[in-house]
Amino acid sequence: MQINRDYYNRIEPSRIYLATPSKRILCTLNSIDTDNVSFTGNANDISTISFTITRYIENDKGRRIPANGYEFVSRFMKLYVTNIGWFVLDSPVSYNTGTHEYKEITASSAQVEYNQIPLDTWKVNRGTTDSLEMLVDGNVEEIEGVEFAKENIKFYNPDNPDLSLTDILVSKVPGWKVGYIDNIPKTYESIENGETVTTSVLLADEVGTFDIDYSDCYSFMVQDFEKYFNCVVEFDYLNFEVNFYRVENYGRDTNVTI
Numbered sequence: 001m002q003i004n005r006d007y008y009n010r011i012e013p014s015r016i017y018l019a020t021p022s023k024r025i026l027c028t029l030n031s032i033d034t035d036n037v038s039f040t041g042n043a044n045d046i047s048t049i050s051f052t053i054t055r056y057i058e059n060d061k062g063r064r065i066p067a068n069g070y071e072f073v074s075r076f077m078k079l080y081v082t083n084i085g086w087f088v089l090d091s092p093v094s095y096n097t098g099t100h101e102y103k104e105i106t107a108s109s110a111q112v113e114y115n116q117i118p119l120d121t122w123k124v125n126r127g128t129t130d131s132l133e134m135l136v137d138g139n140v141e142e143i144e145g146v147e148f149a150k151e152n153i154k155f156y157n158p159d160n161p162d163l164s165l166t167d168i169l170v171s172k173v174p175g176w177k178v179g180y181i182d183n184i185p186k187t188y189e190s191i192e193n194g195e196t197v198t199t200s201v202l203l204a205d206e207v208g209t210f211d212i213d214y215s216d217c218y219s220f221m222v223q224d225f226e227k228y229f230n231c232v233v234e235f236d237y238l239n240f241e242v243n244f245y246r247v248e249n250y251g252r253d254t255n256v257t258i
Contacts (some may be wrong), residue, residue, distance in 0.1 A: 014081050014082045014083045014084055015028055015081075015082045016028070016029050016032060016051075016079055016080070016081050016082075017029070017079065017080040017081075017082075018068075018069040018072060018073065018077060018078075018079060019077065019078040019079065019080055019086075020077065020078065021076050021077060021078060023078055023080075023086065023175070025080060026069060026072060027068040027069045028068055028069075029053055029067075029068060029069055029073075029079075030057060030067055030068045031053045031054040031055070031056070031057045031067030031068070031070065032051050032052070032053055033051060033052045033053070033054070033102075034051075036050075036051055036052055037049070037050070037051040038050045038051070039084070041084075043234065044222070044232050044233060044234045044235070045222070046108050046109050046111060046112050047085075047087075047108070047109040047237070048087075048106065048107065048108050048109070049079070049081065049084075049087055049106075049107050050104070050105060050106045050107070051104075051105055052102050052103065052104050052105065053067060053070060053073065053102060053103050053105060054067060054070075054100070054101065054102045055067060055070050055101040055102065055103075056101075070103070073089065073092050073103060073105060074089065074091070074092065075089055075090060075091040075092075076088065076089065077089045078110070079107050084238065085109060085110065085236070085237035085238035086109070086110040086237050086238070086240070087107035087108060087109055087110060087237075088107060088108055088109075088110055088112050088113060089105065089106075089107045090106045090107065090108070092104060092105050092106075109235065109237040110235075110237040110240065111218065111235035111237055111242075112218070113173045114172065114173055114216070114217040114218035114221065115216050115217075115218045115219070116216070117172045117173065117216060117217035117218075118214070118215075118216055118217075119212050119214070119215045119216065119217055119220055120213075120214055121212070121213060121214075122210065122211075122212040122215070122220075123210065123211050123212070124153055124165065124208065124209060124210040124211075125149075125152045125153055125207060125208065125209040125210070126209060126210075126211055127148070127149065129147070131149075132153055132168070133149040133151070133152055133153045133163065134147065134149055136149075136162045136163060137162075138150075139151060139162075139163070151163055152207050153165050153168070153207070154204065154205055154206065154207055155181075155203055155204050155205065155206040155207070155208070155229060155244075156178065156181050156203070156204035156244075157204070158204075164178075165208065166178050166181070166242070166244060169217060169220075169221055169225070169242075170242045172217050173217075175240050176240045176241070176242060177240065177241055177242075178241070178242060178244075179236060179239070179241030179242055179243040179244075180241075180243040180244065180245075181203060181204050181243075181244050182202075182203045182231070182244060182245045182246045182249055183202065183203075183204075184246065184249050185200035185201060185202050186200070186201055186202075186203070186246060187199070187200050188200075188201060203229070203231065203244065203246055206229055208225075208228045208229060210224060210225075210228070212224065221233050230246065230247050231244055231245060231246050231247060232244070232245045232246075232247055232250040234250075
């Protein structure tokens with residue numbers, strides 16, 4: 001998340017816009033109670049924002065007029081918060097005191113949509129006929145009557161997204177794309193013929209195997225995936241990019257301001 005500052009190094013105030021689920025901006029929400037806006041930002045987890053909006057506002061002449069977007073605020077609509085990013089609305093809670101009508105709004109950062117994507121009986125690099133690498137066109141060869149994958153699915157394969165695990169996962173929610181992939185090699189040590197041999201491997205070239213009975217895409221990415229590759233998955237919900245860092249490099253030379 002990039003926090004914008006003005007000439008005097010002050011944080012620039014954010015505006016909150018209401019948008020459709022497809023991110024078409026409708027209007028600025030102009031009846032927000034600024035005293036109760038609450039934002040909880042998490043570096044690599046879901047962030048939340050909450051506030052209240054009133055049905056009416058007063059114009060310059062002191063007359064009550066309908067507030068922008070009040071009737072359209074509903075579950076799955078989106079919010080665009082300048083300087084911060086995109087959020088998905090939960091169901092608002094409405095109140096009416098007889099003289100005052102308002103809604104309590106809660107929204108989660110846009111990566112929450114990955115929660116809606118199931119991964120049922122999901123296999124990667126298992127060598128079975130239902131494993132993802134075996135389902136890629138042209139990637140299967142037969143040797144002595146047995147089918148094998150020509151290539152495994154790597155962490156990141158920019159030349160072939162079908163064999164790129166990050167591309168497969170990120171593309172499950174339309175509009176998102178793979179962003180930064182950690183480019184600092186990691187050194188591994190092994191013993192060969194009684195001698196220690198070191199090998200440097202880029203994160204992009206790592207290969208993982210998974211056999212998931214049931215999960216959702218978000219839980220898999222921030223649990224099984226992060227644990228297996230010892231990496232951090234960071235969702236940039238302003239630019240709709242997913243960045244990947246090795247744990248030991250996260251926060252170093254990332255150009256990320258939190």
